[in-house]
Amino acid sequence: xxxxxxxxxxxxxxxxxxxxxxxxxxxxxxxxxxxxxxxxxxxxxxxxxxxxxxxxxxxxxxxxxxxxxxxxxxxxxxxxxxxxxxxxxxxxxxxxxxxxxxxxxxxxxxxxxxxxxxxxxxxxxxxxxxxxxxxxxxxxxxxxxxxxxxxxxxxxxxxxxxxxxxxxxxxxxxxxxxxxxxxxxxxxxxxxxxxxxxxxxxxxxxxxxxxxxxxxxxxxxxxxxxxxxxxxxxxxxxxxxxxxxxxxxxxxxxxxxxxxxxxxxxxxxxxxxxxxxxxxxxxxxxxxxxxxxxxxxxxxxxxxxxxxxxxxxxxxxxxxxxxxxxxxxxxxxxxxxxxxxxxxxxxxxxxxxxxxxxxxxxxxxxxxxxx
Amino acid sequence: xxxxxxxxxxxxxxxxxxxxxxxxxxxxxxxxxxxxxxxxxxxxxxxxxxxxxxxxxxxxxxxxxxxxxxxxxxxxxxxxxxxxxxxxxxxxxxxxxxxxxxxxxxxxxxxxxxxxxxxxxxxxxxxxxxxxxxxxxxxxxxxxxxxxxxxxxxxxxxxxxxxxxxxxxxxxxxxxxxxxxxxxxxxxxxxxxxxxxxxxxxxxxxxxxxxxxxxxxxxxxxxxxxxxxxxxxxxxxxxxxxxxxxxxxxxxxxxxxxxxxxxxxxxxxxxxxxxxxxxxxxxxxxxxxxxxxxxxxxx
Numbered sequence: 245x246x247x248x249x250x251x252x253x254x255x256x257x258x259x260x261x262x263x264x265x266x267x268x269x270x271x272x273x274x275x276x277x278x279x280x281x282x283x284x285x286x287x288x289x290x291x292x293x294x295x296x297x298x299x300x301x302x303x304x305x306x307x308x309x310x311x312x313x314x315x316x317x318x319x320x321x322x323x324x325x326x327x328x329x330x331x332x333x334x335x336x337x338x339x340x341x342x343x344x345x346x347x348x349x350x351x352x353x354x355x356x357x358x359x360x361x362x363x364x365x366x367x368x369x370x371x372x373x374x375x376x377x378x379x380x381x382x383x384x385x386x387x388x389x390x391x392x393x394x395x396x397x398x399x400x401x402x403x404x405x406x407x408x409x410x411x412x413x414x415x416x417x418x419x420x421x422x423x424x425x426x427x428x429x430x431x432x433x434x435x436x437x438x439x440x441x442x443x444x445x446x447x448x449x450x451x452x453x454x455x456x457x458x459x460x461x462x463x464x465x466x467x468x469x470x471x472x473x474x475x476x477x478x479x480x481x482x483x484x485x486x487x488x489x490x491x492x493x494x495x496x497x498x499x500x501x502x503x504x505x506x507x508x509x510x511x512x513x514x515x516x517x518x519x520x521x522x523x524x525x526x527x528x529x530x531x532x533x534x535x536x537x538x539x540x541x542x543x544x545x546x547x548x549x550x551x552x553x554x555x556x557x558x559x560x561x562x563x564x565x566x567x568x569x570x571x572x573x574x575x576x577x578x579x580x581x582x583x584x585x586x587x588x589x590x591x592x593x594x595x596x597x598x599x600x601x602x603x604x605x606x607x608x609x610x611x612x613x614x615x
Numbered sequence: 616x617x618x619x620x621x622x623x624x625x626x627x628x629x630x631x632x633x634x635x636x637x638x639x640x641x642x643x644x645x646x647x648x649x650x651x652x653x654x655x656x657x658x659x660x661x662x663x664x665x666x667x668x669x670x671x672x673x674x675x676x677x678x679x680x681x682x683x684x685x686x687x688x689x690x691x692x693x694x695x696x697x698x699x700x701x702x703x704x705x706x707x708x709x710x711x712x713x714x715x716x717x718x719x720x721x722x723x724x725x726x727x728x729x730x731x732x733x734x735x736x737x738x739x740x741x742x743x744x745x746x747x748x749x750x751x752x753x754x755x756x757x758x759x760x761x762x763x764x765x766x767x768x769x770x771x772x773x774x775x776x777x778x779x780x781x782x783x784x785x786x787x788x789x790x791x792x793x794x795x796x797x798x799x800x801x802x803x804x805x806x807x808x809x810x811x812x813x814x815x816x817x818x819x820x821x822x823x824x825x826x827x828x829x830x831x832x833x834x835x836x837x838x839x840x841x842x843x844x845x846x847x848x849x850x851x852x853x854x855x856x857x858x859x860x861x862x863x864x865x866x867x868x869x870x871x872x873x874x875x876x877x878x879x880x881x882x883x884x885x886x887x888x889x890x891x892x893x894x895x896x897x898x899x900x901x902x903x904x905x906x907x908x909x910x911x912x913x914x
Contacts, residue, residue, distance in 0.1 A: 262807070
């Protein structure tokens with residue numbers, strides 16, 4: 245009688261042992277994910293940590309790896325993200341609110357929901373193709389900050405919509421009913437009572453969306469982000485400015501082919517005429533320039549201030565941090581790969597900070613709010 | 616919210632606001648329509664020059680040659696190979712993590728691990744590309760002598776590491792949705808936690824977990840930067856993961872980087888490749904949604 249008992253208890257022991265062993269196996273598997281993050285940061289730091297300096301952040305790219313920096317890249321990222329946010333946040337939040345608070349169960353609502361769900365699963369490079377075919381080719385918007393911002397806005401729209409819906413759904417029904425019972429209209433209820441309560445959740449989603457847009461590379465490759473930028477979308481006083489004299493419309497030029505434009509020099513200005521003549525103007529002088537003349541000057545304080553107005557930088561060429569990093573990574577020289585690693589560190593720092601902030605916000609939210 | 620308590624004089628503004636909100640919501644449909652319209656119309660131009668039969672059955676992809684051939688098979692083979700490698704990494708680790716986090720980990724551990732996994736999901740893919748090319752490939756070259764500098768193995772492994780958090784987190788949701796009663800029943804019959812996890816909970820969550828894996832797969836198929844940086848750009852039918860190969864996405868990225876002439880055959884070819892990619896990922900997503908809906912309805 246003793247033997248089968250013993251065998252059975254041995255078996256139980258074995259099973260319990262396997263059970264306890266799995267705790268370590270499971271932990272090990274989970275640590276692979278965490279280990280990747282550590283390895284990633286360590287690898288970038290080892291390769292590019294030495295390059296990360298103030299001058300790296302404030303230098304333009306260069307043929308010489310040691311002089312090159314990411315100044316236009318991070319400034320470009322900032323402008324592109326700003327454009328993205330201005331487009332994606334209102335559209336995304338409003339459509340999320342519509343779907344949760346207003347939408348009736350009908351075919352249109354179903355179609356919108358199917359569209360949002362499918363958009364979230366579309367590979368990012370497809371958005372690049374969309375932008376290439378629509379914005380760059382059909383609308384001839386060029387390779388500008390606006391095109392890039394718009395493309396990334398489309399990309400993160402589903403993220404913002406889904407986050408908004410979840411945050412709005414989490415607001416308890418009692419609050420709406422109380423507001424409606426006191427005579428508030430539906431919009432008053434939504435704007436004054438639902439929205440403030442949903443705000444932290446919406447913010448979390450927006451931050452995650454922004455961080456995704458900052459790191460996106462593939463769609464911007466499609467629409468031709470510049471890989472070598474020697475200037476910023478905005479200007480500082482004294483920066484060189486070059487432009488070619490043009491007319492407002494081709495029709496105007498047709499009416500009078502000899503029309504000229506008055507060039508007024510604020511700083512020292514050089515005009516190169518189409519026939520090759522060079523004329524230098526001292527500050528305060530004026531000259532008449534025909535179409536095709538090249539004007540070179542330096543930016544005055546007011547030029548510099550004006551360049552910060554959105555309509556003056558939206559149509560400028562740009563580069564962004566991930567594109568700069570991709571460009572350096574694809575070069576064979578080791579020195580440029582150090583630059584790529586340093587740019588990667590900066591990019592990683594920004595995205596991890598944003599994501600970390602969003603996650604922290606959400607966890608704090610979960611703990612604090614008890615409906 | 617069915618009953619309307621609003622006063623008449625507010626009605627006009629209210630209607631206007633609702634119309635505005637609806638307009639914002641319709642943007643999602645507009646984007647879907649735009650994507651399909653652009654891809655289909657550009658692809659139609661491509662298929663006016665290249666027969667669909669050649670595109671689907673040809674085995675050579677040589678758009679830059681004097682006598683170009685457009686058989687999509689090489690691109691698809693590289694995409695499938697890198698995805699396969701990624702799944703070989705992500706499925707075991709992702710599932711083990713999910714089972715551990717849902718069935719074994721203490722709440723404190725879970726509270727620390729889950730945010731870090733989410734952080735991992737926020738790493739830009741170009742950074743993963745750098746990691747694949749300049750960390751994973753040299754590491755693998757020590758183990759596999761003769762491994763080329765560009766190969767789908769290293770790109771696939773890093774892609775797998777990238778989708779682990781994705782698969783782990785979605786599978787964990789599916790596992791936790793399994794009612795406690797099933798676990799209690801299994802435990803009452805004398806099963807250990809491990810046996811309960813793998814023989815009761817995991818099968819009960821099978822459709823949700825499969826959905827998670829398919830979503831991860833769809834991610835891997837659409838991933839661009841890792842394969843563009845580390846996988847190589849040579850379009851060839853790949854039979855081994857150690858080979859170099861251009862995936863659908865890497866091809867699009869490579870062509871789009873060059874100076875493109877609008878309307879040229881090469882320009883149109885990236886839209887045809889994009890259409891193929893979109894169809895593949897949408898089919899995967901559809902299957903995943905259907906599976907996940909099933910597991911939600913089950914309980």
